[in-house]
Amino acid sequence: MAIFLLGLSRCPICEEVHETSEGVELLPAVAWGESDPLWELSDAAVHASCLAPDPRQPLLARVLEAFERNRLLAPPRCLACGGEIDDPRDYIGLPWLTHDEADPLAAYSFRLIHASHVRTWKDYDAFMELLRRRVDEEPAFGWVVKTMERARGAGR
Numbered sequence: 001m002a003i004f005l006l007g008l009s010r011c012p013i014c015e016e017v018h019e020t021s022e023g024v025e026l027l028p029a030v031a032w033g034e035s036d037p038l039w040e041l042s043d044a045a046v047h048a049s050c051l052a053p054d055p056r057q058p059l060l061a062r063v064l065e066a067f068e069r070n071r072l073l074a075p076p077r078c079l080a081c082g083g084e085i086d087d088p089r090d091y092i093g094l095p096w097l098t099h100d101e102a103d104p105l106a107a108y109s110f111r112l113i114h115a116s117h118v119r120t121w122k123d124y125d126a127f128m129e130l131l132r133r134r135v136d137e138e139p140a141f142g143w144v145v146k147t148m149e150r151a152r153g154a155g156r
């Protein structure tokens, strides 16, 4: 989530410095490069009143809905075994991967997987193929590939 400092953080929409936390929404990381329409809002502290009429709001709402559903509501479930993720040292959290709902990667946005289960995950190869294609468009995703590869090799 965004780091929020009174008297320092600015709302990226109206550019005013926050002097109070009232009416301020803290947003998680939702974009990976300047070409992303949500780049300015990613990891930011915004006024709810600035966000409501903003043209990016519907897209952001979709991202946040997925974030809540996969991370905050029920205990997150592992992509590989379906079990609950309850050990904070044993999971990999996938970031938001695409704004394109038709993209097969969309199903993996914000999902979690036990780090120790990456090795045996049956969908690993299919997922990594999609992910590597995504990295060609957005090199910032390279860390996801590296993290998954490291986890895959770790248990061997």
Ligand SMILES: [Zn+2]
Residues within 6 Å of the ligand: 011, 012, 013, 014, 015, 016, 046, 047, 050
């Ligand atoms: Zn504002």
Ligand SMILES: [Zn+2]
Residues within 6 Å of the ligand: 078, 079, 080, 081, 082, 083, 113, 114, 117
């Ligand atoms: Zn698992």
